[in-house]
Amino acid sequence: MANRRTIVDDALHEYLVEHTVREHPAQTALREATRTQPQAGMQIGPEQAQFLALLVRLMGARRAIEVGVFTGYSALSVALALPDDGYLLACDVSDAYTRVGRPFWEQAGIAHKIDLRLAPAIETLDASLAAGDAGRFDFAFIDADKSNYDAYYERCLALLRPGGLIAIDNVLWGGAVARPASDADTIALQALNAKLHADVRVDVAMVPIGDGVTLARKR
Numbered sequence: 001m002a003n004r005r006t007i008v009d010d011a012l013h014e015y016l017v018e019h020t021v022r023e024h025p026a027q028t029a030l031r032e033a034t035r036t037q038p039q040a041g042m043q044i045g046p047e048q049a050q051f052l053a054l055l056v057r058l059m060g061a062r063r064a065i066e067v068g069v070f071t072g073y074s075a076l077s078v079a080l081a082l083p084d085d086g087y088l089l090a091c092d093v094s095d096a097y098t099r100v101g102r103p104f105w106e107q108a109g110i111a112h113k114i115d116l117r118l119a120p121a122i123e124t125l126d127a128s129l130a131a132g133d134a135g136r137f138d139f140a141f142i143d144a145d146k147s148n149y150d151a152y153y154e155r156c157l158a159l160l161r162p163g164g165l166i167a168i169d170n171v172l173w174g175g176a177v178a179r180p181a182s183d184a185d186t187i188a189l190q191a192l193n194a195k196l197h198a199d200v201r202v203d204v205a206m207v208p209i210g211d212g213v214t215l216a217r218k219r
């Protein structure tokens, strides 16, 4: 039936995960290791990571960016989807969180693809731009502090080649974006969603997977 909407409740979500997720053993182990961390809910779900990995493979991406690594599950998932000589510029400020994931990057044999930069991501991205990397990346995943999302988006857009793809996490923000808001994070997400809707530099789709992912393809 056209336009039929399926509400994904917990039971249906469990079915979806059970019937699609294919993890490398290191991915499963890293999810387990993250479960006990404070803020474990910041990790994207395995079905979402698999979706991003599928996009990376579909594009034949070789060079990727991640803004917001947390314990490294999405970086692991993207790096597994990159070719052996692929490159992932991974930006985060937390040594404590990224330290959780690094042994699993080694276990999966993809650690050599990940260039982890422990610094504010804006500094890392600006350094990459200053080094002449504009237009040299295929894919970017933004999943970090929401108040800087627009700054990350602009830098990633400059770093991407035409036809490159940016995936932006948490764009539905638990539904809060559709309601009047007074907190800075929700307001930042509402502003970015409105900007992207009108942004003629990209083709866009807002996908209700996880907490909502916007896909923006650079024209």
Ligand code: CA
Pocket: 042, 043, 044, 143, 144, 169, 170
């Ligand atoms: Ca997120």
